[in-house]
Amino acid sequence: MTTSASGYQAAYVTKRAYSIFSRPRHPSPARNTLTTASSLCSHQGGSCLCSTKRDLNDVLRIAENAARKAGEIMRDTSGKIDVLKQKSSARDIVTASDIACQETINDIIRKEYPTDRFLGEESVGIGTGASVDALQQALDSCDSGDSLLWIVDPIDGTTNFQAGLPVFCASIGVVAPDKEVVVAAVYNPILDEMVTAIRGNGCFVNGRKIDTSESKPINIQDSIINVGFPVSKVETLMASSRATKALSLKVKGLRMFACASQVMSWVAQRKLNAYISWDLNSWDICAGLLLVNEAGGFVSDFNGTEATVETREMLISCQGANDNMTDVDGNEKMPMHMEVLKILEEAECLESY
DSSP states (O other): OOOOHHHHHHHTOOTTTGGGTTSOOOOOOOOOSOOBGGGOOOGGGTOSOOSOOSOHHHHHHHHHHHHHHHHHHHHHHTTSOOEEEESSSTTSEEEHHHHHHHHHHHHHHHHHOTTSEEEEGGGSOSSHHHHHHHHHHHHHHTSSTTOOEEEEEEEEOHHHHHHTOSOOEEEEEEEOTTSOEEEEEEEETTTTEEEEEETTSOEEETTEEOOOTTOOOOOGGGOEEEEOOOOSOHHHHHHHHHHHHHHTTTSSEEEOOSOHHHHHHHHHTTSSSEEEESSOOHHHHHHHHHHHHHTTOEEEOTTSOBOOTTOOSEEEESSOTTOOEEOTTSOEEOOHHHHHHHHHHHTTOOOOO
């Protein structure tokens, strides 16, 4: 005997996770066989979901070029450069390469699109308040016309980069006037892995589309989940520690790669099955939001509501929120995304800080 999704709402669903079943969704990305990146955006023909008249193939081309140029700087200097300054703490650092990469990316964008807006991590003050204010001002500045907002983390994973650990990347997300992310590029120069998306056209790895047609729902006991390491506050670090303890015996494996954009691109590729983190900035997640959504995954806040570029605490999953599971007896189980939220709420990990 199977149990319906509505039955699970009554029996198991937390108040935070309840809205997953009823929330509106964007149309699902195409789930066809592999295609090349050159066929990405058909918005000029009227079938794309984008709210801009801009040729998004050209926008993506510029984003990829900027990310690769920044990648050259990273590849040449990783593990060979000193800390230039600390930001909020000794765990939050800046190197000369962070600044050089941001300038390189900005210059390439400005040359092609001089009237677009640019929000880069290294131009924003310290702390959550400064990050929130900078994002709001940037969004307000391009809420009309056809200007786009480029949200950039020139080196996501600076601590890894400075130590010579190969878990860092350039992350570029492009936001339309309706505040939707329409183009994304995340580039790891050590792996030479470029993960890209245009809204409504799927997610690509080095030019080849991720084929989600054969993807199957993941049981939580078979999942590999990345837990964020939020350095900004003691409270978020304690929440991360509680999440690690709560999940450790329920999953196949836990990881703690401290590089949000890279982790989100790996969730999109199903190398990781989920990612939980706190107090994320827009440049950490802007590109990754689109990559995961275009690969058929789901990103929510801690209430189960679909995340936006303004969301700071989130759960990212490689499968849709309504992808129900069945056990060996054919009984319906709650989706992995929802089950993770339930575990984390019971462990008191989901407070906003």
